[in-house]
Amino acid sequence: DAGITQSPRHKVTETGTPVTLRCHQTENHRYMYWYRQDPGHGLRLIHYSYGVKDTDKGEVSDGYSVSRSKTEDFLLTLESATSSQTSVYFCAIKGQGERQPQHFGDGTRLSIL
């Protein structure tokens, strides 16, 4: 199994509160990604990182920010959570080389009331 851990695994919070999800890897991979999964939409890319302090936006980045201060950790922050951000969030990592697949964490189920 790819060494990737997401925390927390479940979280319930209220609208307007800040929320931070953590992705931790032990593989020393350069690339890390955050996705959200919603019914009928598959997985959609929120943000990704291609190195320490190197990040970029994905398809659905509004309302989210990320940080990567060290290789092993990639943080996703919802500055002021809204009910539309209720979702399952997946982190993924990828090794060097275009044939390398992304390997996913077990996901975080986030509910915003």
Place this chain on the structure above:
Amino acid sequence: AQKITQTQPGMFVQEKEAVTLDCTYDTSDQSYGLFWYKQPSSGEMIFLIYQGSYDEQNATEGRYSLNFQKARKSANLVISASQLGDSAMYFCAMREGGGSSNTGKLIFGQGTTLQVKP
């Protein structure tokens, strides 16, 4: 624009039979990659198989094979000898572009739910 389409929301297959899950894609790039993932009811995403746009042969991994038809822009997953444990949601995904500097971003289809009947 890059797009992945999986037209079968749900499918049934009898145990021990083969099943094909459809995936079509749209891209203007000559270099790209196609991935299939399995998501069981427990929720984890499991990588199954990869096909590169320049690969001359269809990819195979055990009971999984990819029927890659480049001109038709399709990359269908074939599962042979279905097992009860194959019941899951299956996602097709595409990486646009290639090379050592590629970021590896994927776009995903909406998924197909497969149920294997005993």
